[in-house]
Amino acid sequence: MSRQPKIIHIGGEKCVTGSCHLMQVKGLNIMVDCGLTQGHDAGASMDSWPVRPDRVDFLFLTHAHIDHIGRLPELIQKGFKGEIIATHATKALLEPMLNDAMGFMSLNRRQIAQIETYIDDLSWGFEYNLDFDLAKGLKFKLLPAGHILGSCSIHLRVEDPEWSVLFSGDLGAKDTPILPDPQNSEAADLVVLEATYGDRRHDDRVHRVQRLGRILNRALKDGGKVFIPAFALGRTQELLYEMDRLVSDREWQGAFPMLNPNSSVPVFVDTPLGLNITKIYARLSEFWDREAGELYRNGDHPLKFEGLYGVERSQEHRDLMGIPGPAVIIAGSGMCTGGRIVDHLKAGMPQPENDVCFVGYQAGGSPGRDIQRYAGKPGGYVVLDEQKIEIKAAIHVLTGYSAHADQNGLVEWVQAMPQKPAAIKLVHGESNARRALARVLREKGYRVEE
Numbered sequence: 440m441s442r443q444p445k446i447i448h449i450g451g452e453k454c455v456t457g458s459c460h461l462m463q464v465k466g467l468n469i470m471v472d473c474g475l476t477q478g479h480d481a482g483a484s485m486d487s488w489p490v491r492p493d494r495v496d497f498l499f500l501t502h503a504h505i506d507h508i509g510r511l512p513e514l515i516q517k518g519f520k521g522e523i524i525a526t527h528a529t530k531a532l533l534e535p536m537l538n539d540a541m542g543f544m545s546l547n548r549r550q551i552a553q554i555e556t557y558i559d560d561l562s563w564g565f566e567y568n569l570d571f572d573l574a575k576g577l578k579f580k581l582l583p584a585g586h587i588l589g590s591c592s593i594h595l596r597v598e599d600p601e602w603s604v605l606f607s608g609d610l611g612a613k614d615t616p617i618l619p620d621p622q623n624s625e626a627a628d629l630v631v632l633e634a635t636y637g638d639r640r641h642d643d644r645v646h647r648v649q650r651l652g653r654i655l656n657r658a659l660k661d662g663g664k665v666f667i668p669a670f671a672l673g674r675t676q677e678l679l680y681e682m683d684r685l686v687s688d689r690e691w692q693g694a695f696p697m698l699n700p701n702s703s704v705p706v707f708v709d710t711p712l713g714l715n716i717t718k719i720y721a722r723l724s725e726f727w728d729r730e731a732g733e734l735y736r737n738g739d740h741p742l743k744f745e746g747l748y749g750v751e752r753s754q755e756h757r758d759l760m761g762i763p764g765p766a767v768i769i770a771g772s773g774m775c776t777g778g779r780i781v782d783h784l785k786a787g788m789p790q791p792e793n794d795v796c797f798v799g800y801q802a803g804g805s806p807g808r809d810i811q812r813y814a815g816k817p818g819g820y821v822v823l824d825e826q827k828i829e830i831k832a833a834i835h836v837l838t839g840y841s842a843h844a845d846q847n848g849l850v851e852w853v854q855a856m857p858q859k860p861a862a863i864k865l866v867h868g869e870s871n872a873r874r875a876l877a878r879v880l881r882e883k884g885y886r887v888e889e
């Protein structure tokens with residue numbers, strides 16, 4: 440067997456979903472992420488993988504988004520019995536995220552319970568920024584990646600011959616609410632770098648909060664409802680954090696009267712998964728950034744504010760459908776492909792006093808994209824649950840919400856390394872994004888493989 444570590448990109452090499460990498464070294468099979476593909480990306484059958492699932496010794500997880508962990512149940516069913524290594528927060532998020540995802544797979548209740556017990560037994564939570572021994576002289580360290588709670592980059596070091604690799608995982612944008620910025624303090628021979636937004640620049644957060652306030656304030660004035668489709672993990676908590684600022688921060692209160700606590704406009708989080716995840720975020724305050732921590736110590740819980748209500752059971756959801764505006768309703772799914780947001784949109788979009796506010800990427804072919812496209816067009820409609828729904832509500836697209844670092848952020852993260860890596864391999868990006876990022880990095884003297 441060759442002594443040189445071998446890295447095989449099983450998934451997520453040239454697209455942004457289905458992340459899965461395999462490193463073979465010293466007779467060990469080490470996997471980083473085991474994600475589900477989404478949209479038109481196709482995932483390879485596990486039977487065609489270069490390694491059998493029962494031969495994988497370690498599975499590292501960079502974070503708990505489904506496109507990074509979603510095939511874990513299948514991996515377990517196919518015989519995986521190695522160790523699962525993640526941060527403490529990612530371990531806490533695995534169960535609710537996979538429980539929800541498994542609801543869409545052809546598994547019965549007993550199988551789901553079995554898989555969950557298995558995952559709990561095999562997985563271990565680790566601290567950030569500490570060196571741990573893995574096996575056969577390998578060491579690993581998890582670095583904060585600022586993408587969602589618990590997200591990390593993974594540094595793996597091999598002895599004799601000395602060699603190291605750094606998997607960036609998904610890197611967050613700087614100033615993401617609640618989370619510390621991505622951090623890169625390790626030298627590595629090879630960097631496996633995500634490139635989702637390798638060709639973009641994001642807006643700053645202060646303007647984003649201001650635009651959110653302006654849109655909500657204007658939309659609520661005529662007594663209508665504002666629907667915000669949002670993903671349960673990450674985006675929902677970011678939104679709550681920014682609404683808390685708009686409602687609780689004196690600096691903003693005067694600016695947007697409809698969001699003043701005295702105006703008593705209720706904000707509903709109509710997603711059981713989102714509420715569950717928010718509870719986990721709220722509990723794990725030791726992983727928040729300084730700003731969120733300070734608010735908390737000064738008596739303002741950054742994910743709670745007056746007028747915020749959780750909608751847990753389906754009866755409560757049905758009751759909510761009947762209440763009059765003004766109100767803000769956050770519900771999933773983020774691209775309106777299913778879930779409770781669909782009920783709200785079906786009932787609410789034909790009314791002009793209502794508004795829909797998009798804060799996330801809408802993939803081509805999703806109802807969310809269709810709503811954006813046909814809004815404001817005469818006779819514009821969208822098909823939801825096989826019904827034609829007229830779009831009379833006002834549609835807003837709030838940009839600047841991204842869980843991923845932009846080109847500057849990615850380049851800065853690479854430049855923060857104490858030494859230049861021998862090579863950078865770009866993954867997790869469409870070809871335009873990878874090409875643009877590769878060009879900028881090469882100009883700065885890095886060796887880049889797209």
Ligand SMILES: [Zn+2]
Pocket residue numbers: 502504507586609
């Ligand atoms: Zn992610």
